[in-house]
Amino acid sequence: MIIIIGAGLSGLLTAYRLKQEGIPFKILEARTRVGGRIHTVYGTDNTPLELGATWFGTQHKYLIAVLKELGIDYFEQYMEGTVFFQPFATSPAESIQIPSQPPSYRISGGTSNLINTLYQKLDKDEVLLDQPVKEIKFHENSVQVIAKDVFEGNRVILCIPPKLWAKKILFEPHLPSDLMNIATQTHTWMEDSIKVALTYDQPFWQQENLSGTLFSNTGPINELYDHCNHKRSKYALCGFINASFKNLAYEERRACVVDQIKNVFGEKAGEFVDYEECIWSEEENTFEESNSAPYPHQNNGNPIFNKSFFDDKLLISGSESASEFPGYMDGAVYSANVTAKKIAAAHK
Template sequence: MIVIIGAGLSGLLTGYRLKKEGIPFKILEARSRIGGRINTIYGTENTPVEMGATWFGNQHRHLISLLEELGIGSFEQYMDGTVFFQPFSTSPAQSIQIPSQPPSYRISGGTSNLVNTLYQNLDQNDIKLNQSVKEIRFQNDSVQVITEEVFKGDKVVLAIPPKLWAKNIVFEPDLPDNLMSIAQQTQTWMEDSIKIALTYKNPFWEEENLSGTLFSNTGPVTELYDHCDHQRSKYALCGFINSSFKQLTYSERREKVIDQIKNVFGEKAEDFTDYEECIWSKEQHTFETSDIPLFPHQNNGNQIFSRSFMNDKLLISSSESALEFPGYMDGAVYSANETAKKIIAR
């Protein structure tokens, strides 16, 4: 049996590939939900908004191929109409022309449609939630993975960000020093991000020939985009706020976001039905403090993660470990495909 740690995109896809080959596995997930950094939530009007991974591009061929395989649609990010830019806090937002760029895409039905589809194709008994791994023991002919329970397997797959397993799991015997050192200095994508979304009964920005796009140097919102669903029947704006605003209370942060959006888009922006936010640095199964400051994507895609360890009993599969597009959904898909291939081949 293969024990997979983490029920994010990489872990679920690894399980999906193994199931097709009849290879038994268990997926252990510390959270009470699947998806990891993919988290679509639904507001009052059942409008899907993304608190985690959202966009992909034409270059992300591993993800696109998986969506096609699973029969999941995608649609282009709406960018029609005026774009606003706030260069200084002392001046109003300016309408700007942004250079023509390759389109971004979103997943129809929300990004969670992808992980939910994988989950529905697995035996739910093979996925254990609320299982925080404390220790992994490598023995001559097996691996023991210890949560509140003990799971025994032939191999273990680490399908969570490297910094998390390096700092939170005890390995017996110890993993190689160079692997642990690099893992602890591997930046976890989105770990400092704050996502916000506001849902509306009507897309007032589209009615006024605005794209819903805002770029700001002043904050709290640094980027904001139209976030309507693929049928354009549910309406929202979604984006990022400066990570320093995590120091404020929820109500202080919310008030500043609403003030800024109202200043840019006018009074109608205040007529929202839901305000949602996710501070990823407060998600204990995503964020782990770094011993030294790490730059974005530091050590993502490091060659060491593509090796196997502990006499071939330990494999590493996560977005950050991918040799192609590490840190993105495409990287998670690439990692899972490569890891599953290795296990199936052996």
């Protein structure tokens, strides 16, 4: 049996690929939900709000191939109308022309549509939630994984960010020091992000020929985009807050956000139905303190993650370990495909 650590995109897709090959597995997930850093919440009127991974482009061919394979639609990010830019705290937002760029896309029904589709293809007893892994022991012919319960298998796949397994899981025997050094210095994508989303009864910005897009040097919001659903029947704005605002109390941070969007878009922006946010550095199953601040994507795709360890009993998968598009959903898909192929070949 293969034991997969983590029920994010990489873990679930690896499991689905193994299931297609008839190879038994168990996924152990620390959270009480699947998806990892893909986290869609649904507003009062069921508007999908992305508090985690959201956008992708035509270059992300592995992700697009999986969406097509599973029959999941995707749609272009709405960017029509005026874009605002706030250069300084002392000056109002100004309308700007942004140079023509390749479109980005979102998954119809929310990014969690991909997660839920994969999850539904697995049996419920194959994915165990609320099982944070504390220890992994490698024996001559088996692997023992100690979480809330104890599991035995012949291989284990780490499908969580390298910094997490390096700092939270005890390995016996120890992992090689060069692998541990790289892992502890690997940036976890999303770990510093704060996402914010607001739902509305009407898309007031579209009615005023505004794109809903804001770029700001001042914050709290650095970037904001139209976040209506693919049918444009549910209305929202979604974006990123400057990470330093995590130090404010929730009410204070929310008030700053509302003040900013009212200043930029007018009073109607304050008439929202839902306000949702996610501070990823407060998610213990995503964030782990670094010894020194890593730069974005530091060590993502490092070749050491392609190796297997302990006579092929340990494999590393996941977004950060991918050798193509590491740190993105596309990397998670690429990694899952490669890892599942390796295991299928070994089983044959």
